[in-house]
Amino acid sequence: MSIAKQSKCQKRRATKITVIVLAGVIFAVLTSYIAFGQKQSLHDSTIRMAAILFRHGEKNPTSFYPNDPHQNREWPGGPGALTARGSLQAFSLGQNLRLRYHSLLPTEGMYSQQNMFVRSSYAERCIMSAQAMLAGFMPPTESTSVLPFLWQPVPVTSVPRLDDTLIAQKKPCLKYDKMMKEIYSNPPPDLAQLDADNLELYHNLTEFTGKPIKTVLDVEFLYNTLKAEEDMGLQLPQWTVGVYPDRLVPLAEKSYTLFTDNDYMKRIRGGAFVGEVYNKMAAKVNKTLESSRNLFFYSGHDVTLVNVMNSMGILNQTSTLPDFSSALVFELHEMSNLPEQYEVKVVYYQDSKTDNPNVINVLNCPTPCDLESFKKSMSGLLFDSYDEVCENPEKC
Incomplete structure (x- = not known):
């Protein structure tokens, strides 16, 4: 082997050893840091x-x-x-x-x-x-x-x-259950206005789904079904374009907050x-x-x-x-x-x-x-x- 090639081999061997040693040092430091960090967090946690x-x-x-x-x-x-x-x-x-x-x-x-x-x-x-x-x-x-x-x-x-x-x-809960029924049968002004503003949407959703959509609760159930199907990668019907999710989300959100x-x-x-x-x-x-x-x-x-x-x-x-x-x-x-x-x-x-x-x-x-x-x-x-x-x- 020529002197030049031998020199190159020695340099490569030295580089490998350096990398291995450095990796070992880094690993040891990280291990110590993690162990110490966990002990510190266990000790210092309030x-x-x-x-x-x-x-x-x-x-x-x-x-x-x-x-x-x-x-x-x-x-x-x-x-x-x-x-x-x-x-x-x-x-x-x-x-x-x-x-x-x-x-x-x-x-x-x-x-x-x-x-x-x-x-x-x-x-x-x-x-x-x-x-x-x-x-x-x-x-x-x-x-x-x-x-x-x-x-x-x-x-x-x-x-x-x-x-x-x-x-x-x-x-x-007798008192609560009566109150909840009253909200749906005799909606407060803000909910009545929301229903009135979305009458056409309710009508269209009823036609599209084959299910009566009359309240924000009905919309919430529909929204949850569409969301679950979308999350699973299923193709939603064409009628959902322009409707889901943007027009359904505010109504579903209102439905959730009605319980409180x-x-x-x-x-x-x-x-x-x-x-x-x-x-x-x-x-x-x-x-x-x-x-x-x-x-x-x-x-x-x-x-x-x-x-x-x-x-x-x-x-x-x-x-x-x-x-x-x-x-x-x-x-x-x-x-x-x-x-x-x-x-x-x-x-x-x-x-x-x-x-x-x-x-x-x-x-x-x-x-x-x-x-x-x-x-x-x-x-x-x-x-x-x-x-x-x-x-x-x-x-x-």
Whole structure:
């Protein structure tokens, strides 16, 4: 081998060694940084509790209209079922939640009933979304996994829809139900005007769909069906051009907010959940809650989120049509400069891709919003007895 070629080989060998050594150093630095960073975040975190309300992942259409060209196709799981992409969305949400709330997990990251509680709407898509989210939020390590793959079972509880005041919110409420019927039968001026302005649209939609479209609720159901079909890549009928989504969105948004149209309705549909969160936080501060319990998950629907957010007066900071796997999180923080003093922070995850949530300003509660100020700002929503505030007849 010539001296020139030998010199070139030596240079290449030296370059390779340098690259390998440099890569090793970078890897070691990054590993140390990540480990140190995690220890620091675990040590420095001021979060002491989190209550997380999230929407399920993508689902099949729940209902169809008579002229729907897609109603007879095969829908895996059936109408309203969680899709494969919906499971992945919930899983991704769990991974993103882990980035912010991993310090609340036990050291080994394994489930413990003393550490957390998970509740879901009775709907299967919500239960399955909770399971997928938890798979992303708290995967075991290879050394702690008891199964031949990295997943651990976590219990998800639910109650029948007609007993649920928090998530499905279907428990009968005599006074509220009468009020809701009155809104549809005798619309308030703003809703009556909206219906009048869209009479021609309602008529055309009735002709196109083969289904009577008379109210914003009818439009909301139609919008949700079209949105689900569009999300799955299905071709929408030609008549939807110029109608969907632009003309339907404002009407669907109005339909969602009707459930919390006045202060009393906000109290029923939003107050039950806000009260749940406040009571958990107060118990945590007063040390009457299980000492290590600091994570509460609630798997629900888009209307659950809208009801809570509109009741709190923060809808303009979040979304009137929440995306799949969006989440509203109530955080309890110990003030770093005032030990044993606590404040409430609220953040919103727009969708399953969000890893840095938006900070929400709680109305009438300037930062720092301490726990008692939070209670005061939400006082119009809080109540002690659902049946009493609903004027439900006493059971014998």
